[in-house]
Amino acid sequence: xxxxxxxxEDRLRRFATIWSRAVFPVTSxxxxxxxxxxxxxxxxxxxxxxxxxxxFDADAGRAAGAALVEAHCTDPEALSRTLDCVDAYLVxxxxxxGDREDxxxxxxxLQHAMAxxxxxxxxxxxxxxQEAIARAALxxxxxxxxxxxxxxxxxxxxxxxxxxxxxxxxxEGNVLQVNGALRRMFGLSEQALxxxxxxxxxxxxDAPQTWRLYDELVSGEREHYHLEKAFYRPDGTVLWxxxxxxxxxxxxxxxQYQLALMEDTTxxxxxxxxxxxxxxHDALTGLPNRxxxxxxLEKALGAGExxxxxxxxxDLDGFKTVNDSLGHAAGDRLLVEVADRLQACATxxxxxxxxxxxxxxxxxxxxxETERTVDELAARIMNALLAPISVDGRELTxxxxxxxxEGPAGERSAAEVLRSADIxxxxxxxxxxxxFELADPEADARAITRHGLTTALPTALDRGExxxxxxxxxxxxxxxxxxxxxxxxxxxxQHGVLSPDRFIPLAEHTGLIVxxxxxxxxxSVRQAREWRDRHGGEALGPLRINVNLSPCQxxxxxxxxxxxxxxxxxxxxxxxxxxxxxxxxxxxxxDDLLKPLRRLAEMGVDIALDDFGTGYSNLANLRRLxxxxxxxxxxxxxSMQQFxxxxxxxKIVEGIVSLAHSLDLAVxxxxxxxxAQAEQLRILGCDTAQGxxxxxxGPPDRLHELALVDATG
Amino acid sequence: xxxxxxxxxxxxxxxxxxxxxxxYYLGGSHNFEVDREAARRxxxxxxxxxxxxxxxxxxxxxxxxxxxGEGITQFLDIGSGIPTFGNVHEVAQAAVPDxxxxxxxxxxxxxxxxxxxxxxxxxxDIVAADLRKxxxxxxxxxxxxxxxxxxxxxxxxxxxxHFVEDADDPYTAVAELRQALAPGSMLVLTxxxxxxxxxxxxxxxxxxDVYQDIRNPLIMRTRDEIARFFEGYxxxxxxxxxxxxxxxxxxxxxEDPYAFSGFxxxxxxx
Numbered sequence: 001x002x003x004x005x006x007x008x009e010d011r012l013r014r015f016a017t018i019w020s021r022a023v024f025p026v027t028s029x030x031x032x033x034x035x036x037x038x039x040x041x042x043x044x045x046x047x048x049x050x051x052x053x054x055x056f057d058a059d060a061g062r063a064a065g066a067a068l069v070e071a072h073c074t075d076p077e078a079l080s081r082t083l084d085c086v087d088a089y090l091v092x093x094x095x096x097x098g099d100r101e102d103x104x105x106x107x108x109x110l111q112h113a114m115a116x117x118x119x120x121x122x123x124x125x126x127x128x129x130q131e132a133i134a135r136a137a138l139x140x141x142x143x144x145x146x147x148x149x150x151x152x153x154x155x156x157x158x159x160x161x162x163x164x165x166x167x168x169x170x171x172e173g174n175v176l177q178v179n180g181a182l183r184r185m186f187g188l189s190e191q192a193l194x195x196x197x198x199x200x201x202x203x204x205x206d207a208p209q210t211w212r213l214y215d216e217l218v219s220g221e222r223e224h225y226h227l228e229k230a231f232y233r234p235d236g237t238v239l240w241x242x243x244x245x246x247x248x249x250x251x252x253x254x255x256q257y258q259l260a261l262m263e264d265t266t267x268x269x270x271x272x273x274x275x276x277x278x279x280x281h282d283a284l285t286g287l288p289n290r291x292x293x294x295x296x297l298e299k300a301l302g303a304g305e306x307x308x309x310x311x312x313x314x315d316l317d318g319f320k321t322v323n324d325s326l327g328h329a330a331g332d333r334l335l336v337e338v339a340d341r342l343q344a345c346a347t348x349x350x351x352x353x354x355x356x357x358x359x360x361x362x363x364x365x366x367x368x369e370t371e372r373t374v375d376e377l378a379a380r381i382m383n384a385l386l387a388p389i390s391v392d393g394r395e396l397t398x399x400x401x402x403x404x405x406e407g408p409a410g411e412r413s414a415a416e417v418l419r420s421a422d423i424x425x426x427x428x429x430x431x432x433x434x435x436f437e438l439a440d441p442e443a444d445a446r447a448i449t450r451h452g453l454t455t456a457l458p459t460a461l462d463r464g465e466x467x468x469x470x471x472x473x474x475x476x477x478x479x480x481x482x483x484x485x486x487x488x489x490x491x492x493x494q495h496g497v498l499s500p501d502r503f504i505p506l507a508e509h510t511g512l513i514v515x516x517x518x519x520x521x522x523x524s525v526r527q528a529r530e531w532r533d534r535h536g537g538e539a540l541g542p543l544r545i546n547v548n549l550s551p552c553q554x555x556x557x558x559x560x561x562x563x564x565x566x567x568x569x570x571x572x573x574x575x576x577x578x579x580x581x582x583x584x585x586x587x588x589x590x591d592d593l594l595k596p597l598r599r600l601a602e603m604g605v606d607i608a609l610d611d612f613g614t615g616y617s618n619l620a621n622l623r624r625l626x627x628x629x630x631x632x633x634x635x636x637x638x639s640m641q642q643f644x645x646x647x648x649x650x651k652i653v654e655g656i657v658s659l660a661h662s663l664d665l666a667v668x669x670x671x672x673x674x675x676a677q678a679e680q681l682r683i684l685g686c687d688t689a690q691g692x693x694x695x696x697x698g699p700p701d702r703l704h705e706l707a708l709v710d711a712t713g
Numbered sequence: 714x715x716x717x718x719x720x721x722x723x724x725x726x727x728x729x730x731x732x733x734x735x736x737y738y739l740g741g742s743h744n745f746e747v748d749r750e751a752a753r754r755x756x757x758x759x760x761x762x763x764x765x766x767x768x769x770x771x772x773x774x775x776x777x778x779x780x781x782g783e784g785i786t787q788f789l790d791i792g793s794g795i796p797t798f799g800n801v802h803e804v805a806q807a808a809v810p811d812x813x814x815x816x817x818x819x820x821x822x823x824x825x826x827x828x829x830x831x832x833x834x835x836x837x838d839i840v841a842a843d844l845r846k847x848x849x850x851x852x853x854x855x856x857x858x859x860x861x862x863x864x865x866x867x868x869x870x871x872x873x874x875h876f877v878e879d880a881d882d883p884y885t886a887v888a889e890l891r892q893a894l895a896p897g898s899m900l901v902l903t904x905x906x907x908x909x910x911x912x913x914x915x916x917x918x919x920x921x922d923v924y925q926d927i928r929n930p931l932i933m934r935t936r937d938e939i940a941r942f943f944e945g946y947x948x949x950x951x952x953x954x955x956x957x958x959x960x961x962x963x964x965x966x967x968e969d970p971y972a973f974s975g976f977x978x979x980x981x982x983x
Contacts, residue, residue, distance in 0.1 A: 025969065028740040028763060030770035030799035032962045072798055074740035129742035133733070133795070136826035137726045137745075144821055 008096065015093035016044040019085045023068075026077040039071045047086065047114075048094035051106050061113025066121035068114075074125070079118045083111050165241070165262040168248075171218045171255055173198035185241070185264045187233050198258070203230040203238070217247050220255040228265065240266045282355040284332055285339030293354035293362055294414050300366040301417065303409040310374025310406040312363040312381060313421035314342070317399040317433035319359035322391075330391045335359065337391070338398060341384040346377065362421070374406045378436045401428035402436035419451070420444050449495070454506045456492070461516055465491050468523050469697035473546065473668065473690050476682040483544030483578070485690060486524035487697045488516070508552050517553045522566045525577060527700050529570045546578045546608065551585040560596045563605065574604035578629060582610045586625060594626060601626035608668065613656070622663055630660045632686070634671025640680050641673055650684065657685040729927040731876060732794030732823045738763040739770070741797045743826065751927050758919030759912060761971025766872075768956040768972035769903050773871050774804050775960055776901040776979055779949075780867040781808035783981075785899060787866045789856070791817040791844050791890075792873025796830045801869060802837040812836060815859050817850055819843040844873060845881045847889040865897035874942060875905040875932050875975075884941060891945050896982050900946050903977040904939045905931060909955050911970040939976050946980025953978035 004010060020037035029036055043064040050060035068082060086107065095103045159166055165182030169175045178193045186193060198214075207227055216222035224246040231239045241262040248257040280292035288296070300309040316338065323331035335355075342353045342361055350366040363381060365373045381402060388395040403424030405417050412420075420439045428437040460466065470484035490498040507513040528545040535543065553559060567574055579600065586593075586609070601607050608629035609622075613636055622630075636653050639646040660667045669681050672691030681689060695702065729751035733744040737752045740763070744752075756762050777788065786809050790801045793816035805812035816831075816839040818824055827839035840855040850856060860866060868890055877883040891900070910917045917933075924931035940953050951958060955973040957965040 028738075028767055030767065030774045032771070033967065034963060072740060074742075126742040132829060133736075133743040133745070133822070133826060136743075136829060137822045139825040139828075140821035141726075143825065 008094075011093045012044055012048055013041065015048070015089050016041045018089055018093075019044060019082065022081045022085045023073060023078045026075045026081060027071070027073045028075070029072045036071070043067050044094075047090055047110055050110060051090060051094055051103060052096060052098055056106055056109070058109045058113035061110035062117030062120075064110075065114035065117025065119075068118055069121035069125055074122060079115060082118075083115065086111050086114065165260075165264065167193075167260045167262070169198050169258050169260070171258065173218070173258075176257070181264075182262065185239055185262065186231065187235065192234075198260075201229075201231050203232060205230045205238075214245070217245055217258060218255070220247065223247050229262075238266070239264065240269045282339075285336050285355050287339050287343065287361070288352060288354040290354065290356045293352070293356065293364070294418075296352055296354075297364060297414045297417065300364065301409050301412065301414055303366065305410070306368050307366065307409040308368060308370040308407060309409060309417075310365045310370035310377065310404065311417060311421050312374065312378045312436070313403040313405070313418070313425045314361040314363070314381060314400045315425050315429065316359040317401055317429065322396060326392065326394070333391050334389055334396060334398065337389045338385070342381060345380040345384050348373075351377070362418075370406055374404055378402050378404055382434075382436065399434035401425050401433045403428055403439065404436055405439040450506070453492070453495075453498075453503055454510060457503065457507055457510060457512050460490060460492070461512065461519065465493070466516065466519065467491060468520060468527070468700075470527070470700055470703045471690050471697040472695050472703055473544070473688050474694045476678065476686055476689050481543070481703070482688055483546060484703050485546040485580070485697075486520060486527075486548070488520050504550065508550055511552065513550045513552045514556050514558075517548075517550060518558075518562050518566075521547050521563065522570075525566050525570045525572055528576050529572050530700070531703070532572075532576070544576055544578055544606070546580050548580045548610065549585075551582070554581065554585055554593060554596070560599050563600060564603070574600070575606070578606035578608050580608040580610040580631065581627075583612050583614060589625075594624075598626040601628070619659065622659075622665070627665065629666045629668055630656070631668045631670060632656065634669075634691075637669050637671050637677060637681065640677045645680060650680070653681070653686075654684050661685065726822065729929075730820055730822060731924070731927075731929050732818065732820050735766055735872070736795040736797050738766040739797050741795070743795045743797065751923060755920040755923040758916050758923070759910070759971070761911070761969060761974075762920065764969040764971035765905075765974050768968070768974075769872050769977075770799055772903060772956040772959055772977045773801065773869065773901065774799055775962065776869075776977075777801055777804045777867070778808050779960060779979065780899050780901065781805055781812065783899070785865050785867045785897075786812050787860050787864060788812065788814045788869060789817065789850075789860060789866050790814065790869040790871070791850065792870065792876070793818050793823070793827065793839070794820070795823050796827055802831070802834065806836060813859050814838075815840065815856055817842050817844070817856075844870070844877060844883075844886055847886045847893070851890070851893045862893055863895050865895050865899070867899045867901055868894060869901045870942075871901060871903050872905070874902065874939075875934065876929060878930060878932055884944075887942050888945065891982065894982060898982045899949070900943060900980045900982075902939075902942055902979075903956060903975060904942070905933055905975045906935060906939065907933050908936055908974075908976070910974040936976055940978075943978060943980040946982055949979040949981055 016037055020033055020040050023040075024033045024036050027036065031039070046060045046064050050057060065079070068078060073079075073082075090110070091100070091103045091107050159179050162179055162181055165179065165185050167175060167178040167182050175193055175196045175198065178190060183190060183193060202211075206229060210227060210229060213222065213225040213227070217225060224244060226242075226244045229241055229243045231241065233239050242265050243263075244261045246259045246261075247255050248259050250256045280288055280295070282289045297309070297311070300307070303309075319331065319334070322334055338359075338361070339353070339355060342363060346353045346363050346365070348365070351364065353361060353363045355361050363377055365377050367373065382400070385398045385400055388397050390396070403421045403426070405421045405424065407417075423444050424437050424439040427440075427443055428435050431437065467489050469487050469489055471487060472481045473483040473485060474480065475482045488500055488504075490503050492498050504513065507516050524545045524547045528543060531543045549559075563577075563579075567577065579597075581597070597607055606629055607625075607627045608631050609625065609627045610631045611633045612630045613633045632653065636649060636656075639649045657667050666687040667685070668688045668690065669686050670690055672678050672681065672689045672693045674693055677691075678689060678693055726745060727747060729747045733748035734752040734755075736743040737749050738756075752762075759765075780788070786805075788801050788805050793801070796816075801816070802812070802814035805814055814837040816827055816837065818827065818839065819841060821841060824839055824841040831837045831839060836859075838855050838859050840850070840853045842850045842853055844850070851862070870887070874883050874887070877886070887900075891898075907914050907917055921931050921933060936953060943953070951960070953976050956975065956977040957968040957972045959977045959979070
């Protein structure tokens with residue numbers, strides 16, 4: 001706006017300039033001073049017009065005062081300077097030619113009004129802004145709270161819903177918060193858990209480092225630790241947990257809380273214990289089983305110097321009879337009762353009772369004085385069995401045989417000790433039972449040999465430890481060698497040459513007799529073939545080979561086929577072979593058992609009935625058997641070694657020979673030791689004989705020589 | 714639901730806020746007694762603090778007008794604080810009617826207040842974010858909605874960088890923002906410094922200590938350190954200067970001596 005120099009407009013602007021210069025330094029406006037002056041100019045005009053208005057109205061002053069606040073002159077100093085400025089210059093620059101007195105009065109009233117207007121506007125602005133910022137703060141808090149609430153809700157859901165137990169405690173150990181899983185684990189309410197001290201939860205099974213780790217954590221030396229820990233529940237049961245405790249620090253890194261995460265491992269632990277229990281205990285009696293017993297025995301045997309052990313090996317006498325007559329359920333009840341009584345016998349520390357299986361129990365005592373305690377233990381056991389046991393309304397008398405082994409730790413293995421106890425127990429049993437015996441090294445050794453032979457048998461065949469000796473069969477009529485009996489021997493690496501009675505029963509028992517028998521058969525037939533080849537056959541007549549068949553081999557389904565194959569392989573005819581079967585093996589034999597023998601007989605293989613006269617000789621039965629030779633047992637011929645022979649024996653032999661011949665059976669006698677004997681038997685009509693008189697069993701070459709002598713002599 | 718005892722409290726109006734203190738320095742009433750108390754303590758050491766704030770506002774006003782005059786219509790004001798008067802959107806919209814202004818602040822109260830002030834203004838918005846996390850700013854839905862990063866933007870970092878400690882790597886943050894901006898964008902920056910303060914440094918340190926006390930450390934940087942924020946920008950004349958000297962509308966000699974505290978500058982990307 002252009003203004004006439006020193007005209008009213010120019011004077012008004014000069015007033016505004018002065019005003020703006022006075023106030024600008026105390027404003028907070030971001031405007032420049034000239035811009036600020038432009039804002040003041042309308043206010044100056046308002047004041048100027050009010051000053052000179054026909055009818056005075058002070059409201060213009062109010063408006064101007066309020067406008068100052070609007071122009072961001074909120075500092076009271078701005079009002080003070082404004083009023084100074086108005087007081088000094090308004091009338092001067094804007095009064096024109098009005099009455100000075102009147103103008104000054106109006107100026108004063110305008111100033112009062114300005115002050116009031118300023119104050120009211122500032123008050124309103126202040127209140128508005130305060131309200132705005134308060135609302136903003138509230139809103140911001142709301143937003144933050146909402147976000148926090150959402151986070152918290154999520155967090156809380158995780159916390160509450162977690163399957164793992166979570167608890168928070170302060171560093172003094174006071175529990176601040178726990179989740180549902182943890183409450184359920186402890187079986188306690190939140191109220192009951194909160195405020196409790198972590199430090200109360202001491203348990204006897206706490207690992208030694210448990211509370212040291214805790215102290216390190218709460219003192220800030222450790223960030224977390226992990227261990228297995230047990231807690232008592234209010235009902236006295238034990239809670240086992242997999243526990244991880246972490247230290248929570250605040251924003252400045254200072255330790256603040258401890259956080260515990262725990263997993264309930266009680267069930268798993270119980271299961272493990274149960275599995276362990278089941279693996280180490282007998283299901284029927286609940287006693288420790290063989291495995292557990294061995295563990296303990298090994299521990300006892302591995303104990304330090306001065307420590308000894310004592311072991312009672314108990315086997316009930318006649319338990320099989322109980323089982324057979326009263327049934328297994330009754331037998332089981334009997335065993336349970338026996339187990340209970342035994343358990344009561346071994347209650348001292350270092351003592352235990354176990355069931356090894358069947359009706360076999362062991363009791364173990366350990367310590368430095370087992371020489372005494374084991375005897376007492378055995379006596380207690382015998383005593384415990386005295387009272388009859390009531391099963392199904394019957395009073396059963398139970399007796400037992402006990403083998404006792406006692407000795408210092410560190411000398412023998414558990415297996416050796418148990419074997420010795422077993423052997424000793426059998427000794428007690430064979431001495432009539434209902435007693436205990438102390439282990440005796442010599443008795444052990446005998447039994448151990450038997451045991452050792454049994455275990456060595458299978459490898460002996462593979463290692464070629466068996467060999468065959470031959471004992472000639474001599475024709476009584478002309479004294480010629482007609483054949484030989486094959487007799488197997490075992491050249492044992494430790495025990496030397498063993499005769500068949502030492503090991504054939506063992507081989508029978510283990511089933512090794514089948515391969516062993518097959519080997520003997522094959523070797524013998526081969527040998528017969530060799531003799532035939534060397535002798536040129538016909539000149540001397542066929543040399544027959546006698547091979548023993550054990551009862552086991554008789555029932556073996558491969559007998560006929562094996563025999564046929566061996567004969568074919570060696571190129572021998574069946575009539576070169578005689579199989580000897582004991583009379584006892586054929587007692588009560590049915591057609592099924594006889595069928596393979598019959599097949600062999602039909603083929604031309606001779607079957608000899610060995611040891612005739614020792615068993616229950618059913619003479620009528622002889623017809624039915626596919627035998628062609630009777631071998632009289634040596635007991636019939638023994639008396640003939642003396643002269644004169646027992647006439648009864650002579651009669652019997654004569655009768656048997658006559659009977660045999662009438663059934664078309666040849667008769668061979670064993671055990672011929674003297675020439676008189678031989679002569680007598682020849683007179684009685686026996687066909688062939690074998691015995692020391694002719695030759696002891698020997699290597700195949702010996703027989704060869706004999707045969708040659710016989711042939712040439 | 715009960716708040717867990719260990720959960721952090723997020724908003725605390727019992728602690729002073731620098732944006733509300735700023736409002737108080739400018740004569741506003743958007744503040745609480747804690748803010749005023751802290752501001753008054755700082756003013757005991759530096760009575761002219763309000764003049765520094767005022768100079769900041771005046772510089773910002775000139776810079777926004779300058780940017781608008783150079784054809785920029787998008788403004789990204791980080792650390793906008795409490796909108797008192799003469800705000801960027803008012804200045805910008807006065808110069809360019811379709812100007813778009815995006816405010817960013819991490820003070821929830823400032824954000825809430827800004828939302829109230831900006832309600833109904835389609836050309837301006839506020840997002841709660843932190844200068845120390847530039848990617849969060851650049852990828853916020855509000856920024857993506859309002860600002861076209863393919864066109865030049867005036868990035869305002871007015872009186873904010875001196876609240877970012879070196880540990881939080883303000884240079885990288887500023888560089889990341891620059892890399893997101895289209896060529897021709899501008900950086901409008903002011904920064905506190907001991908240089909230019911019309912007081913012995915020991916006294917100024919008293920005020921700095923107040924900010925330390927309220928856990929909002931004020932990082933005073935040298936001119937060289939401040940100049941480094943403009944790496945990648947060409948300085949607009951007259952360069953990095955005391956605030957009153959940057960393209961003044963009136964003679965700088967008339968300004969309050971405190972207004973010369975710290976530095977202001979505008980840079981432009983090639």
